[in-house]
Amino acid sequence: MIDNAWDMVVWFFWLFVWIAYLMVVFSVIVDIFRDHTLGGWGKAGWIVFIVFVPFLAVIVYLIARGRGMGSRQAVQVRGASDDYLASVIGTGTESSATAIARAKQLLDDGAITQAEYEQLKSAALA
Numbered sequence: 001m002i003d004n005a006w007d008m009v010v011w012f013f014w015l016f017v018w019i020a021y022l023m024v025v026f027s028v029i030v031d032i033f034r035d036h037t038l039g040g041w042g043k044a045g046w047i048v049f050i051v052f053v054p055f056l057a058v059i060v061y062l063i064a065r066g067r068g069m070g071s072r073q074a075v076q077v078r079g080a081s082d083d084y085l086a087s088v089i090g091t092g093t094e095s096s097a098t099a100i101a102r103a104k105q106l107l108d109d110g111a112i113t114q115a116e117y118e119q120l121k122s123a124a125l126a
Helices: 005-034 040-052 054-089 096-109 114-125
Strands: none
Touching: 005 040, 005 054, 040 054, 054 096, 054 114, 096 114
């Protein structure tokens, strides 16, 4: 199958290209379903386009709607970060001292970093 070292290098190159392409396809599909401004028929149309003409569809999607992909991902990451902080801080029914003590315990356990501890502490004191 592989006759020499250059054949192996070329094979790994094309394997890398294939995996990178699959990652782009999956990120486009995730972005299609993450976009709340796109209606159901629009989402279905993009998915059908990707299924039948995958390479061209991904290129067209990145050109037509790629600018918003980063902002939609940032919104999702921000929401996940806010949810995490809310779960760590609590619902606000506990005192600031309790919230800071719980954050200190998380810091001591290694679950959060010093920067996250400072952020939790400042949020509890606010």
